[in-house]
Amino acid sequence: MKTLEDLKKVREKALEQMKIREGKFSARVVVAMGTCGIAAGAREVMSAILDELDKRGVTDISVTQSGCKGLCEQEPTVDVIKDDQVVTYGYVDSDKARQIVGQHLVNGSIVDEWVVTATN
Amino acid sequence: MAGEWNVRELSMHILDLAQNSIAAGASLIEIDVIADKKSDSLKISIRDNGAGMSAEYVAQVRYPFTTSRTTRRVGLGIPMFAEAARECDGDLTLDSSPGEGTCLEAVFKLSHIDRAPMGDISSTLIALIAANPDIDIVYRHQSNSSEFMLDTRELRVQLDGVALNENAVLKWIAEYVADGLSDKSLAIDN
Numbered sequence: 364m365k366t367l368e369d370l371k372k373v374r375e376k377a378l379e380q381m382k383i384r385e386g387k388f389s390a391r392v393v394v395a396m397g398t399c400g401i402a403a404g405a406r407e408v409m410s411a412i413l414d415e416l417d418k419r420g421v422t423d424i425s426v427t428q429s430g431c432k433g434l435c436e437q438e439p440t441v442d443v444i445k446d447d448q449v450v451t452y453g454y455v456d457s458d459k460a461r462q463i464v465g466q467h468l469v470n471g472s473i474v475d476e477w478v479v480t481a482t483n
Numbered sequence: 484m485a486g487e488w489n490v491r492e493l494s495m496h497i498l499d500l501a502q503n504s505i506a507a508g509a510s511l512i513e514i515d516v517i518a519d520k521k522s523d524s525l526k527i528s529i530r531d532n533g534a535g536m537s538a539e540y541v542a543q544v545r546y547p548f549t550t551s552r553t554t555r556r557v558g559l560g561i562p563m564f565a566e567a568a569r570e571c572d573g574d575l576t577l578d579s580s581p582g583e584g585t586c587l588e589a590v591f592k593l594s595h596i597d598r599a600p601m602g603d604i605s606s607t608l609i610a611l612i613a614a615n616p617d618i619d620i621v622y623r624h625q626s627n628s629s630e631f632m633l634d635t636r637e638l639r640v641q642l643d644g645v646a647l648n649e650n651a652v653l654k655w656i657a658e659y660v661a662d663g664l665s666d667k668s669l670a671i672d673n
Contacts, residue, residue, distance in 0.1 A: 364662060365655070365658060365659045365662050367637060367638065368641070370638060370641035370652075370655065371641060373642075373651050373652055373655045374641065374642050374643065374645050374652075376651040377642075377646075377649035377650075377651045380649060380651065381645070381649070396502055396610070397502070397558075398499050398502075398558055398560045398563075401490065401495055401499045401502075402490050402495075402499075405610075406495060406498055406603075406607060407606070409606075409609075409610045409613065409614070410606045410610070413609065413650070413653060417653075417654055422649075422650055426613055426614065428610075430502065431558075
């Protein structure tokens, strides 16, 4: 059984991870969490992204959420913001989310076939 | 795909409704899930300290298509949840006033054949905490005489400045919730 006391150890681990990224995030991932997004599976997409980042030991990417942005038809949508470029992926599911983490966030190459919009 | 849209689980409704609290600028969201086999009821409430709503607004949030784009934060979420409760011999009540926050409560007949399963409450809590690390979440889960509780304010004391959305912390919270809810007496779905 886990107790709140365990958190002290978790805190030490988190501090190490924070030290490695030196306060800088290399990219930001935004999962749309409007009713449309949630109904289409945004929660599972969020879980997959967090799990994939954890498995790969990536600690310098921030994961956050937005509301409905008018792309209801293409939900779940995920924005990847990296080097001032915003890429929006549509019809994302858990598998695609994991691939987006690996290919785009880790390896730096956009997964073209799932892109809805992208800034230059 | 669009055709597969469906809020299948009560835990997904909770995630959706908590978005209203976030949009209302809440710093504390309290979620209660209370099942009582004796009275055959399941009560789900979401209480926040956000901006609150006027009586006029409260009266119209139940109607999905009366909301304008500028007041987009309430759309289909509450009507769908109210419908889910009514289908199960229950109802939804909404208590709010400007500056006082909002309390939304739905009651379901626990054993009703159409009652949606609770589903993955751990994923709902993690999604909320991961994307909103500065908001405090209190999750209270009671079934008969057993109780499980997660209060991020208590976690913050232990974490002493480390954010709730650090990978290592999120992982611990997910395990803590799964552990806590694995107690069979807390089970709500059969």
